[in-house]
Amino acid sequence: MSAASPLRSGAASKDARRPARNLWQVDLRELGRRAGSMRELDRSVPAPDHWRVELIGVPAGADVHLRLRLESVMEGVLVSGDIEVPLTGSCARCLEPIEDTLTLAVQELYAYEGSTTEATSEEDEVRRIEGDHLDLEPLVRDTVVLALPLAPVCAEDCAGLCVDCGQRLDDLPADHAHEIVDARWADLAAKFGTDAPTSSPGAPGESPTTEEN
Numbered sequence: 645m646s647a648a649s650p651l652r653s654g655a656a657s658k659d660a661r662r663p664a665r666n667l668w669q670v671d672l673r674e675l676g677r678r679a680g681s682m683r684e685l686d687r688s689v690p691a692p693d694h695w696r697v698e699l700i701g702v703p704a705g706a707d708v709h710l711r712l713r714l715e716s717v718m719e720g721v722l723v724s725g726d727i728e729v730p731l732t733g734s735c736a737r738c739l740e741p742i743e744d745t746l747t748l749a750v751q752e753l754y755a756y757e758g759s760t761t762e763a764t765s766e767e768d769e770v771r772r773i774e775g776d777h778l779d780l781e782p783l784v785r786d787t788v789v790l791a792l793p794l795a796p797v798c799a800e801d802c803a804g805l806c807v808d809c810g811q812r813l814d815d816l817p818a819d820h821a822h823e824i825v826d827a828r829w830a831d832l833a834a835k836f837g838t839d840a841p842t843s844s845p846g847a848p849g850e851s852p853t854t855e856e857n
C-alpha cells in the first residue's frame with residue numbers, strides 16, 4: 645500500500661469540514677433507495693435574498709426551520725412536513741411594521757433520474773433528484789413565496805389611515821373626525837350678509853392673505 649492520502653485519514657477528514665456546506669442539499673445516500681426507508685430532517689437554514697413580494701417577505705439570513713420527513717418510494721423520494729419562516733413587512737392599510745411567522749405544510753415528490761414519473765412529466769412539472777442529492781431550496785422558496793400575502797395587514801380589523809389627516813385610525817379616538825367645510829356654508833353666509841364663519845380654518849373662498857403667513 646502506498647502512503648495514505650491525507651484526505652482519507654480519519655483525523656484529518658474530521659477537521660476538514662467543508663466550510664460552505666449547502667444546507668439546502670440533502671444527501672440521499674443515508675436514506676438509500678429501498679422503498680419504505682425513511683429519514684427525519686430537522687434543521688434551520690439561513691434564508692437567501694429575495695424571498696419577498698411587494699410588502700412582505702423573509703429577511704435575508706433569517707432562520708428557515710425545516711421539519712421534514714423523507715421517504716423512499718418507488719419513483720423517488722417523497723418530502724413532507726412543515727416549514728416555519730419569520731416574516732417582516734408593512735401593513736397594506738396603515739403601513740405599520742409587521743412581524744409574523746408563517747408555518748406551511750409541504751408534500752412533494754422528487755423523481756429519480758430515469759423513473760417513469762420523470763419520463764412522463766414535463767421538465768418543470770416535477771422536481772428531480774440530482775445524483776445523490778436533493779435540493780430543498782426551490783421547493784421551500786416556491787412554497788413560501790406563493791403563500792406571502794399581497795396585502796398583509798397588522799390586524800384583521802385594521803382600520804387603515806384617516807383619509808383627511810393620514811393618521812392611523814386605530815391610534816385615534818373612536819370619534820375622530822374632521823370638520824367638513826361645505827361650500828354651501830359660504831353661500832348661506834353670502835345670502836345673509838354675514839362673514840363666513842371665521843373660526844372654521846381653511847374655509848373656501850377666504851382671502852389667501854391670512855395672517856398665518
Ligand SMILES: [Zn+2]
Nearest residue numbers: 735738798802
Ligand atoms: Zn394596519
Ligand SMILES: [Zn+2]
Nearest residue numbers: 806808809810
Ligand atoms: Zn384624521
